[in-house]
Each structure stands twice: as C-alpha cells, then as structure tokens.
Amino acid sequence: MxxxxxxxxxxxxxxxxHIMNQVVKNFVANGVLAFGASPIMASEKEEAEEMAQASDCxxxxxxxxxxDEIEAMIIAGKTANKHHIPLxxxxxxxxxxxxxxxxxxxxxxxxxxxxxxGNAGEIAHLVDVPWKVKGVDSIGSGNVEEIAAxxxxxxxxxxxxxxxxxxxxTGNRVIQNxxxxxxxxxxxxxxxxxxxxxxxxxxxDNPIEEQLxxxxxxxxxxxxxxxxxxxxxxxxxxxxxxxxxLSYPFVTLKG
Amino acid sequence: MxxxxxxxxxxxxxxxxHIMNQVVKNFVANGVLAFGASPIMASEKEEAEEMAQASDCxxxxxxxxxxDEIEAMIIAGKTANKHHIPLxxxxxxxxxxxxxxxxxxxxxxxxxxxxxxGNAGEIAHLVDVPWKVKGVDSIGSGNVEEIAAxxxxxxxxxxxxxxxxxxxxTGNRVIQNxxxxxxxxxxxxxxxxxxxxxxxxxxxDNPIEEQLxxxxxxxxxxxxxxxxxxxxxxxxxxxxxxxxxLSYPFVTLKG
Amino acid sequence: MxxxxxxxxxxxxxxxxHIMNQVVKNFVANGVLAFGASPIMASEKEEAEEMAQASDCxxxxxxxxxxDEIEAMIIAGKTANKHHIPLxxxxxxxxxxxxxxxxxxxxxxxxxxxxxxGNAGEIAHLVDVPWKVKGVDSIGSGNVEEIAAxxxxxxxxxxxxxxxxxxxxTGNRVIQNxxxxxxxxxxxxxxxxxxxxxxxxxxxDNPIEEQLxxxxxxxxxxxxxxxxxxxxxxxxxxxxxxxxxLSYPFVTLKG
Numbered sequence: 001m002x003x004x005x006x007x008x009x010x011x012x013x014x015x016x017x018h019i020m021n022q023v024v025k026n027f028v029a030n031g032v033l034a035f036g037a038s039p040i041m042a043s044e045k046e047e048a049e050e051m052a053q054a055s056d057c058x059x060x061x062x063x064x065x066x067x068d069e070i071e072a073m074i075i076a077g078k079t080a081n082k083h084h085i086p087l088x089x090x091x092x093x094x095x096x097x098x099x100x101x102x103x104x105x106x107x108x109x110x111x112x113x114x115x116x117x118g119n120a121g122e123i124a125h126l127v128d129v130p131w132k133v134k135g136v137d138s139i140g141s142g143n144v145e146e147i148a149a150x151x152x153x154x155x156x157x158x159x160x161x162x163x164x165x166x167x168x169x170t171g172n173r174v175i176q177n178x179x180x181x182x183x184x185x186x187x188x189x190x191x192x193x194x195x196x197x198x199x200x201x202x203x204x205d206n207p208i209e210e211q212l213x214x215x216x217x218x219x220x221x222x223x224x225x226x227x228x229x230x231x232x233x234x235x236x237x238x239x240x241x242x243x244x245x246l247s248y249p250f251v252t253l254k255g
Numbered sequence: 256m257x258x259x260x261x262x263x264x265x266x267x268x269x270x271x272x273h274i275m276n277q278v279v280k281n282f283v284a285n286g287v288l289a290f291g292a293s294p295i296m297a298s299e300k301e302e303a304e305e306m307a308q309a310s311d312c313x314x315x316x317x318x319x320x321x322x323d324e325i326e327a328m329i330i331a332g333k334t335a336n337k338h339h340i341p342l343x344x345x346x347x348x349x350x351x352x353x354x355x356x357x358x359x360x361x362x363x364x365x366x367x368x369x370x371x372x373g374n375a376g377e378i379a380h381l382v383d384v385p386w387k388v389k390g391v392d393s394i395g396s397g398n399v400e401e402i403a404a405x406x407x408x409x410x411x412x413x414x415x416x417x418x419x420x421x422x423x424x425t426g427n428r429v430i431q432n433x434x435x436x437x438x439x440x441x442x443x444x445x446x447x448x449x450x451x452x453x454x455x456x457x458x459x460d461n462p463i464e465e466q467l468x469x470x471x472x473x474x475x476x477x478x479x480x481x482x483x484x485x486x487x488x489x490x491x492x493x494x495x496x497x498x499x500x501l502s503y504p505f506v507t508l509k510g
Numbered sequence: 511m512x513x514x515x516x517x518x519x520x521x522x523x524x525x526x527x528h529i530m531n532q533v534v535k536n537f538v539a540n541g542v543l544a545f546g547a548s549p550i551m552a553s554e555k556e557e558a559e560e561m562a563q564a565s566d567c568x569x570x571x572x573x574x575x576x577x578d579e580i581e582a583m584i585i586a587g588k589t590a591n592k593h594h595i596p597l598x599x600x601x602x603x604x605x606x607x608x609x610x611x612x613x614x615x616x617x618x619x620x621x622x623x624x625x626x627x628g629n630a631g632e633i634a635h636l637v638d639v640p641w642k643v644k645g646v647d648s649i650g651s652g653n654v655e656e657i658a659a660x661x662x663x664x665x666x667x668x669x670x671x672x673x674x675x676x677x678x679x680t681g682n683r684v685i686q687n688x689x690x691x692x693x694x695x696x697x698x699x700x701x702x703x704x705x706x707x708x709x710x711x712x713x714x715d716n717p718i719e720e721q722l723x724x725x726x727x728x729x730x731x732x733x734x735x736x737x738x739x740x741x742x743x744x745x746x747x748x749x750x751x752x753x754x755x756l757s758y759p760f761v762t763l764k765g
Contacts, residue, residue: 015644015645017645022277022280022296022532023280023281023284023294023296024281024284025281025532025533026281026533026534026535026536026537026698026699027281029533029534029698030697030698030745030746030749033695033696033697033698033745034696034744034745034746038644038645038647039533039645039698040603040606040645040646041532041533041574042574042575042603043574043576044574044575044576044577044609046577046607046609047606047607047608047609047610050606050607050608050609051606051607054606054645055645064296064297064298064299065297065299066298066299066323067299067301068576093295093297096295096302096305096306096309097301097302097305097306098302098305099299099301099302099305100302134270134293135270135272135293135294135295135309135310136295137293185288186288186289186502187285187288188281188284188285188288188294189281231486231741233496233499234289234496234498234499234500234502234503235285235288235289235498235499235502236285236289236494236495236496236497236498236499236500236501237495237496237498237499239285239495239498239746240495240746240747240749240750241743241744241746241747242746243744243745243746243747243749244743244744244745244746244747245744245746246746247696247744247745248744277532277535277551278535278536278539278549278551279536279539280536281536282536319551319552319553319554320552320554321553321554321578322554322556348550348552351550351557351560351561351564352556352557352560352561353557353560354554354556354557354560355557389525389548390525390527390548390549390550390564390565391550392548440543441543441544441757442540442543443536443539443540443543443549444536486741488751488754489544489751489753489754489755489757489758490540490543490544490753490754490757491540491544491749491750491751491752491753491754491755491756492750492751492753492754494540494750494753495750
C-alpha cells in the first residue's frame with residue numbers, strides 16, 4: 001500500500017456523492033467526514049445530474065433500493081462516466097431478490113463502474129456463480145479470486161471483494177488483504193463505508209491498484225486499531241472508536 | 256424468563272426483515288447485529304414478498320409511515336402469515352394522526368400479527384380506550400393490564416406494552432416486567448429495537464409466553480447493565496454501551 | 511444569553527416536528543431527546559397538517575429533499591403559520607442545485623419562517639450574494655453580518671448563520687457567538703441539530719434575540735465541553751459525549 005494516497009485524498013478533501021442505503025447514511029457520512037472527505041447524499045433524480053457533476057466521485061449503493069431511485073442512479077452514473085468521475089457501485093444484497101438482480105443488470109448495462117465492491121455472494125451473483133447468501137450477507141464458500149477475476153473481465157472494471165481476506169482485482173492482478181476485524185461485520189454499514197473510502201482514494205492521481213490496496217488496507221487497520229482500544233467492549237463502543245480511527249494518520253494505525 | 260432462548264436465538268442467527276421507521280434504521284440494525292441476529296431492511300413493494308419469505312421473522316413499524324410503504328407492509332405481512340413466519344407489528348404513534356390510525360386498522364384487517372408491541376397510548380388507541388399521547392409518546396395513565404388483555408382478545412394476538420413496568424399478555428396470562436432504565440426513553444428507537452429482539456426470540460422453539468418475557472427482561476437488563484458502566488454519563492454514551500450489552504451473555508447482564 | 515431559557519424549554523418539553531434530512535434523522539432525534547424536547551419526524555403529506563398542529567415548533571430541512579416532501583413542507587409550514595407555531599427553515603445545500611434553489615424560493619413564497627438557519631453559503635444564496643460552496647458546505651468568505659442583515663430584511667425573519675463565528679440577526683441587531691468546536695463540522699448533522707435546539711428555545715416566552723443567542727451559545731458550549739472530555743479522541747467519540755452534554759445543565763457546561 002501507499003500511505004501517501006491517504007494524505008493526498010485528505011488534502012484534496014473530495015466531494016463524494018452517494019445514492020445510499022437508508023440504513024447506513026448517517027454512519028457512512030460520519031465515516032467519510034472523519035476520513036477527511038466530504039459526503040453528499042441525495043436521491044432525488046431532479047438534482048442527480050448536478051450533484052454528480054459537482055462531485056469528485058459517485059457511489060451507488062442498492063442496499064435499500066426503491067424504484068424511484070433507479071433513474072437517479074442511472075443519471076448520476078452516466079454523468080460520472082461523461083465527466084470521467086470515478087464511479088463505485090455496491091450491489092448490496094443483489095442475490096436476495098429478482099428486483100435487485102434486474103436493477104443491477106440494468107444499471108450495469110448503462111453505466112461503466114470504475115470499481116464494483118461487494119461481498120463474495122454479491123460478486124458471485126454478478127457472474128452467475130452459485131453462492132449461498134442470507135439476506136444481504138454472504139455465507140457460502142468457493143474460489144473468491146476466480147470470481148473476482150471473472151467479474152473484472154465481464155464488467156471491464158476493478159473488483160473489491162470484502163471478507164475475512166479481501167480480494168482486489170484490477171484485471172491484471174489479484175491481490176489479497178488481511179487487515180480488518182470481525183467487529184466490522186457486527187456494525188451495519190461496515191462494508192458500505194469502505195466503498196466511500198475506496199472512492200476517496202480513487203480521486204488521487206495514482207495507479208488504481210495502489211489506490212484500492214491502500215483504501216482496503218487502511219480501512220482494515222482502522223478497525224484493528226479501534227478494536228484494540230481499552231474502552232472498546234463490544235460493537236457499540238467499537239463504532240465510535242472506528243470513526244475516530246478513520247481520522248488518524250496512517251502511522252498511528254500502523255502502530 | 257428462560258436464558259436458553261437467548262442462546263437459541265443467537266445460534267439460529269435469524270434473519271429479521273424490517274419495514275422500519277427511517278429515524279431508527281441504523282440503531283435498530285446495529286442492535287440486531289449486536290444481539291446476534293441478521294437485520295434486513297427494505298420497503299420497496301417489488302421485493303416485499305421475496306424478502307419476507309426468505310426471513311425468519313417480519314417486523315412492521317409505522318414510525319415514519321409513507322403511503323408507498325403500506326402496500327409493501329401488506330405484502331410482507333401476508334407472506335409472513337402464509338409461511339407461518341412470526342410477525343411483529345409496532346404501531347408507532349398510531350394515535351397521533353388519522354392517517355396512522357386508518358393504516359393500522361387496514362393492516363390489521365389483512366394480516367394476523369404474532370405480537371403487537373407498543374406503548375400504553377398506542378395499544379389503548381387500538382382498543383378505543385382514551386389515553387393521553389404527545390406525538391409518538393404515551394403520557395397518560397390508566398389500567399394498562401386491562402388494555403393489554405383487551406387488545407390481545409380483539410386482535411387474537413399477544414401484546415407487549417412497554418413502560419416503566421412492561422406488560423406482556425399472551426391471552427391467557429398477564430405478566431409484568433420491571434427491568435429497564437430511563438435512558439431507554441432518551442434514545443430514539445429504544446422501543447423500536449425491542450420489537451426486533453422480541454422477533455428474534457419468536458424464532459426459537461419455545462412457548463410464546465417464555466419468548467416474550469425473556470426478550471423483554473433481557474432487553475431491560477442490557478439497559479441496566481449499560482447504564483451502570485462508569486463511562487456512561489448521559490444518553491449518548493449510554494447508547495454505545497447499550498449496543499455492547501445486547502451482545503453479552505445473559506449471565507454477564509444478570510451479574 | 512439567558513440560561514433560564516434552557517430550563518424553561520426543558521420544563522415545557524416541547525414537541526418539535528421535523529421534516530428532516532434522511533442522513534441525520536437519528537442523530538437529530540437523539541440530540542433533541544437528550545436536550546429535553548420531544549422529536550417527531552414524518553414526511554408523509556397525508557398527516558403533515560395534524561403533525562404540525564400538534565407540535566410546539568415545526569422545522570423544515572431540505573438536506574435530502576425529494577419532490578414528494580415539498581407538499582408536506584408547504585402544508586406543515588402553513589399550518590405552523592396559521593396556528594402561530596414557531597417555524598424554523600434550514601436551507602441545506604440550497605446553492606448546490608437548481609432543484610433546491612427553486613424549492614426554497616417556492617417554500618418561502620408560501621410560508622413565513624420565524625428563523626432561517628444556515629451556513630454562510632446557504633444564506634448568501636438566499637440573497638443572491640455570490641459565495642463559494644462545495645456540496646452542502648460553505649467554503650467562501652465575505653461579509654457575513656451584511657448577508658445576515660440582508661436576509662433578515664428580505665424574508666422578514668430572524669437569521670442564524672453558523673460558522674467559526676456564528677451570526678444572529680433579528681432584524682434589529684446583529685450578534686456574534688464564538689462558542690463551538692471544529693468537531694461539530696466533522697459530525698454530519700452538526701448544523702442540522704442546532705436548528706432543533708433553536709426551535710426548542712423558540713417555544714419559551716422570551717424575546718427572540720435572547721432565545722437565539724441562548725440556543726446557539728448553549729449548543730457551542732456543549733460541543734466545547736464534549737471535546738474537552740478525556741475519552742474523546744476523534745469525531746466518533748465526540749459524538750457520544752456531545753449528545754450527553756446536550757442533556758446537562760448550563761452551569762455544568764459553563765464549568
């Protein structure tokens with residue numbers, strides 16, 4: 001990883017426009033602010049183009065997708081593509097219902113993501129590999145690297161698969177990351193917020209492989225740092241300290 | 256109460272589908288995760304049937320009801336009934352406006368709840384007993400046990416009425432619970448999240464009376480435990496510690 | 511400032527109806543409860559009139575405005591006006607898109623706010639003064655007092671402009687406040703929640719100038735107090751302690 005990417009992202013203080021899962025809007029906005037970027041969240045299609053155009057990165061998350069949001073997602077995504085703004089797509093729970101599955105297919109036909117980030121069950125679904133899921137959680141097992149490579153090829157994009165070991169695939173290479181902490185799975189939005197941190201790093205001027213590895217490594221280190229605090233005694237106290245840790249310099253987390 | 260119900264619920268890690276109040280989605284999802292169940296929240300009617308059918312419990316909460324959500328609630332509720340999935344209804348602020356009152360009446364005509372959980376003002380409204388309310392809060396007084404028994408009979412369901420003393424009525428019997436802490440009334444969603452914990456306990460294989468008493472007692476003990484922590488100095492720090500406490504074994508809370 | 515206003519507001523425990531930004535509903539509701547007022551949040555137009563009429567104050571915040579909410583805002587605002595209920599308007603990100611700008615213009619043509627609260631960029635936009643903004647943040651500079659006075663005159667209302675130095679303008683006079691802490695800008699909703707605390711103070715029986723100065727001063731002192739706690743090591747831990755501090759007596763914060 002390249003710690004300078006974190007510093008560069010913070011210096012830029014990028015505006016990240018989210019069409020985001022209702023459950024986690026507050027947590028994600030706080031995490032983005034703590035990290036040193038600026039969140040905006042709006043899902044009204046009437047302003048989707050202006051919001052996307054004014055942003056340094058656009059993130060589309062279907063965690064609580066409604067029919068009304070689909071058009072806003074298409075507009076925001078197309079605007080990002082048109083203006084060469086990085087676009088992150090998070091297909092939350094895509095395997096859970098035909099509605100989500102069809103919507104993601106429809107969105108991916110019309111916009112070109114820079115990165116698709118999801119858990120193994122979500123990315124497997126995108127490449128028609130059978131995988132066990134439970135609601136929005138992935139509980140199956142299989143060859144995750146292969147799935148990442150398949151998805152990267154099929155969608156001509158980079159892939160981040162979160163899990164105990166995270167997989168980053170930029171098409172050329174598959175890289176593993178093992179930073180992180182189980183508490184991240186006990187806090188709602190633990191995966192969603194990573195999409196925003198990835199998005200912030202995409203706004204710097206570096207190779208995408210380095211950007212993704214840096215974002216994912218940093219995020220996991222922040223979780224490890226928070227979990228190691230004496231005051232942390234469960235997922236509730238972890239959450240506060242994790243948001244704190246996202247604001248720290250890399251060297252503090254590295255310890 | 257029966258502490259084994261808590262362990263059984265955690266072992267099952269039930270998927271609880273929520274059509275939930277926007278104000279508290281984040282807090283409730285975190286509380287459900289901490290407890291050891293899996294939350295899903297989605298209010299789009301297009302996927303209401305699949306989401307409900309895939310779940311171990313369905314919870315309908317009208318705290319920020321919109322017209323669009325009503326049909327999704329009916330579909331999710333009917334699906335739960337059809338597949339014998341426990342259904343919890345939380346009539347938040349039902350007495351506050353005719354819109355809420357009519358909607359709940361309409362919902363209860365079409366779906367059969369396993370449990371209705373609310374404060375005294377809400378349950379009183381469901382059985383046409385005058386009761387003083389303020390917004391979504393109950394500030395009246397009266398015979399709460401009688402109201403619970405009336406509602407249980409009228410709707411052929413079990414009733415949980417939250418308050419300084421909680422009332423549990425399964426039709427056959429009325430039981431009181433006195434665990435809890437005033438901080439729960441200073442945290443938004445303090446009542447809503449109990450609905451989810453009740454729902455998690457309903458997915459075990461035990462008599463409903465034991466399930467309800469266990470859920471309500473455990474929830475109150477978690478609040479007491481959190482409030483007693485040295486670091487807790489108000490409702491903000493309470494919240495983090497309460498989420499922590501929901502993840503603890505019963506014996507830790509009983510302490 | 512007049513600390514008795516805080517006590518009077520708490521004694522009244524005013525019901526504050528919010529049509530509120532989705533990102534911050536949970537945080538704002540918790541802050542309002544901690545302070546000692548009662549939040550209600552509902553954006554369905556079917557119940558907008560009853561909700562507003564039952565309330566002691568109405569607050570309209572366009573942070574995540576959707577077309578569906580506009581009519582509810584108009585109804586709630588007109589109801590507040592008709593019944594002489596204080597009305598606070600928070601034009602979040604009004605300069606970011608034509609959709610927001612047109613909506614606020616439309617709302618302000620039909621309802622009369624008691625107070626408009628915003629950052630400098632937002633209030634500057636309302637009086638057609640050029641100002642640099644970034645998403646929903648104000649990053650420009652200029653004569654903020656002049657802007658406040660212009661806006662107070664144009665809309666025949668009181669103005670609160672938040673910033674490193676807050677500006678309060680009641681039409682007759684412009685007052686500065688310097689309490690506060692930078693952490694407030696790193697927590698999403700740090701500005702939004704102030705609108706609710708202002709609203710709570712507006713429900714007491716005091717000159718509006720005193721109400722506004724008291725609300726803004728108290729809010730900043732609560733932030734300073736929280737930031738000074740030994741356990742606070744970043745914006746995440748600050749948040750919990752800030753909510754705690756909002757529940758404290760004035761003398762504790764003044765310390």
